[in-house]
Amino acid sequence: MNKPDLKVRIGSLEMKNPVTVASGTFGYGPEYAGLVDLDRLGAITVKGICTEPHVGNATPRTFETAGGMLNAIGLPGPGAQGFIKKYLPFYEKYSVPLIVNIWGKTVEDYSRVAEIFNDQARIGALEVNVSCPNVKEGGALYGTDVNLFRTVVDAVRVRTQKPLIVKLAPNVADIKVFARAAQECGAEAVSIMNSYPAMAIDIETRRPQLANRTGGLSGPAIKPIAVKLVWEAARAITIPIIGMGGIYTPEDALEFIIAGASAVAVGTASFTDPSSAVRVIEGVEAWMAAKGIGSIAELRGTVQA
Numbered sequence: 214m215n216k217p218d219l220k221v222r223i224g225s226l227e228m229k230n231p232v233t234v235a236s237g238t239f240g241y242g243p244e245y246a247g248l249v250d251l252d253r254l255g256a257i258t259v260k261g262i263c264t265e266p267h268v269g270n271a272t273p274r275t276f277e278t279a280g281g282m283l284n285a286i287g288l289p290g291p292g293a294q295g296f297i298k299k300y301l302p303f304y305e306k307y308s309v310p311l312i313v314n315i316w317g318k319t320v321e322d323y324s325r326v327a328e329i330f331n332d333q334a335r336i337g338a339l340e341v342n343v344s345c346p347n348v349k350e351g352g353a354l355y356g357t358d359v360n361l362f363r364t365v366v367d368a369v370r371v372r373t374q375k376p377l378i379v380k381l382a383p384n385v386a387d388i389k390v391f392a393r394a395a396q397e398c399g400a401e402a403v404s405i406m407n408s409y410p411a412m413a414i415d416i417e418t419r420r421p422q423l424a425n426r427t428g429g430l431s432g433p434a435i436k437p438i439a440v441k442l443v444w445e446a447a448r449a450i451t452i453p454i455i456g457m458g459g460i461y462t463p464e465d466a467l468e469f470i471i472a473g474a475s476a477v478a479v480g481t482a483s484f485t486d487p488s489s490a491v492r493v494i495e496g497v498e499a500w501m502a503a504k505g506i507g508s509i510a511e512l513r514g515t516v517q518a
């Protein structure tokens with residue numbers, strides 16, 4: 214049986230297989246290095262980083278729900294310079310492409326962090342997280358207001374030559390509007406989806422289960438939402454989509470590719486089994502080989518809908 218060609222391109226970023234890990238579920242990489250051969254992955258996407266170090270939210274900041282988990286971690290991180298000093302040297306011994314997820318409280322924050330990372334040769338692409346609170350503009354979300362969304366993507370685009378992936382928020386009326394806006398603003402790809410805004414309450418104390426009160430739902434519970442959003446976006450744009458949301462198995466990943474994703478990310482699944490992403494790669498390859506499918510491009514977007 215011939216080995217299928219698993220290579221995909223996300224803009225100018227080449228991945229030897231279509232599987233990365235979802236930002237925030239794989240630390241900065243070293244945390245998993247003793248458990249997984251990092252070079253097996255198509256890319257590593259690290260936890261979100263902004264210009265300055267950030268402490269994140271009070272605890273409890275995670276809560277298990279039926280079919281998933283809620284989190285309101287609040288984007289703790291070492292800041293751009295901290296990441297460059299503490300984590301980038303670690304990647305010298307690996308060839309796996311590195312996608313750095315960035316966020317900001319203001320448009321200036323986004324563009325500054327993009328600029329700082331622009332001359333770091335080891336960074337293969339930037340993924341812009343537009344689903345965090347917009348402090349300056351009064352609490353709206355950059356990911357759900359298309360004008361703010363365009364402002365952020367434009368601001369990042371002019372400050373970096375790196376391939377730009379824009380991570381879309383799921384809680385919008387029409388994902389196609391945001392996918393098209395990302396493409397028009399010069400993004401090389403979009404990733405779909407971030408966790409879904411959600412809440413859980415302890416009925417005895419009548420208090421929210423998360424200190425932040427609300428959080429983001431991830432895991433198998435959101436997979437059908439994510440598949441639908443990928444399918445809708447795929448028909449609206451020509452740039453590649455990285456699909457994510459509840460991918461645990463090779464079959465889950467194949468579903469996203471058939472819906473129209475060029476690549477996928479394994480997120481919450483890495484918490485229960487750190488080797489989830491590698492199992493997904495192996496299973497996708499075996500399934501394609503068994504079906505005589507030669508490449509991801511042959512499979513992508515082939516849903517009969």
Ligand SMILES: Cc1cc2nc3c(=O)[nH]c(=O)nc-3n(C[C@H](O)[C@H](O)[C@H](O)COP(=O)(O)O)c2cc1C
Pocket residue numbers: 235236237238260261262284286288314342380406407408430431432433435457458459460478479480481482
């Ligand atoms: C604990 C946790 C932390 C996360 N941190 C980030 C982050 O820093 N930046 C980001 O863009 N997405 C973050 N996400 C969202 C994931 O990257 C992913 O989009 C979402 O969890 C859906 O995929 P999944 O269901 O496979 O986990 C986080 C998710 C979880 C569960």
